[in-house]
Amino acid sequence: MQLIDKKQIVKHEKCGDTMLPKSIDKKCGHCARIVNFNLDWYSDSTEVMFTTSRCSGCGEISRFYLVEIKENEDGMYTGDLYISPVAFEDRKMIEGIEITKEFSESMFRAYKSAVNVYNLGEWSATVVLCRRLLEGITKSLLPESEQGKPLYRQLELLSSHVELQKPILTLAHAIRVGGNLGAHFDLEREPDESLSRFAVDLLDYIIEYLYILPRRIEQLHTHIEELPNKIN
Ligand SMILES: [Zn+2]
Structure with missing residues (x-):
């Protein structure tokens, strides 16, 4: 499971006094492509919520968990969103590489x-x-x-x-x-x-x-x- 960065949640949906993540741009744990996941929530637990969404690229299903649902400053309830399975970490540039006379x-x-x-x-x-x-x-x-x-x-x-x-x-x-x-x-x-x-x-x-x-x-x-x- 991996915590989804708030920046990757592109749209929320208001449901009563809870703000539910609706649309997520995230790398798919199956095909490693960045796709948009549309989330529909059915349960209304006050502690943990769960849903699944199909990748628009490969068609495989990812699972989403909304946990630590708490009231924020605006009086709305929000939580931390997790995804599973997790895609590989982003690749980094090789350590020690920098712009030099030789490497322009x-x-x-x-x-x-x-x-x-x-x-x-x-x-x-x-x-x-x-x-x-x-x-x-x-x-x-x-x-x-x-x-x-x-x-x-x-x-x-x-x-x-x-x-x-x-x-x-x-x-x-x-x-x-x-x-x-x-x-x-x-x-x-x-x-x-x-x-x-x-x-x-x-x-x-x-x-x-x-x-x-x-x-x-x-x-x-x-x-x-x-x-x-x-x-x-
Ligand atoms: Zn996929």
Whole structure:
């Protein structure tokens, strides 16, 4: 069960002296899409109320509980609303990522958008944005003369400009292919939750390898150099 934030309750309905949550924008615990749940309440218990609502996306049923029903300042009764089952927590941006000379503001924005649309359950948009950021990263690592080439070719050229291990390039190609799947309409093969999750996961690995790790290693070196030399 998870407490629903008051901001996610978009409409209330007055029933006697009780304000009942009527319309909720919330991530569905079954399909992980943000949908609107319409709530109809039948019982009028003064302590706990219960109802169910069907997801407009996947059609599965979620349960809603209104508890701790108390009188507020306006003399109306309201309570805390809980939902079950609970969707996965929103995905966060990788820890330690920030705008730097190497990781530009526009790359940061593209990364933030990819994580946001993933959290909204927009799978095609997620893989497309992951691919776009990969393109941004690749371009930033290549000389200008190579930047107009197709992404596939740019990735091949990368290893001659930066020191990259083969697994990282394989990851990059996987994101590229996933992004193509999102960008071109294909009735048979549509990106789903797991493909989007893989794409964002892989992107996180690449960002960590290229931008976060080098900085941490440098910080560690500086720290070691600054340690008092106990041998002398
Ligand atoms: Zn659903």
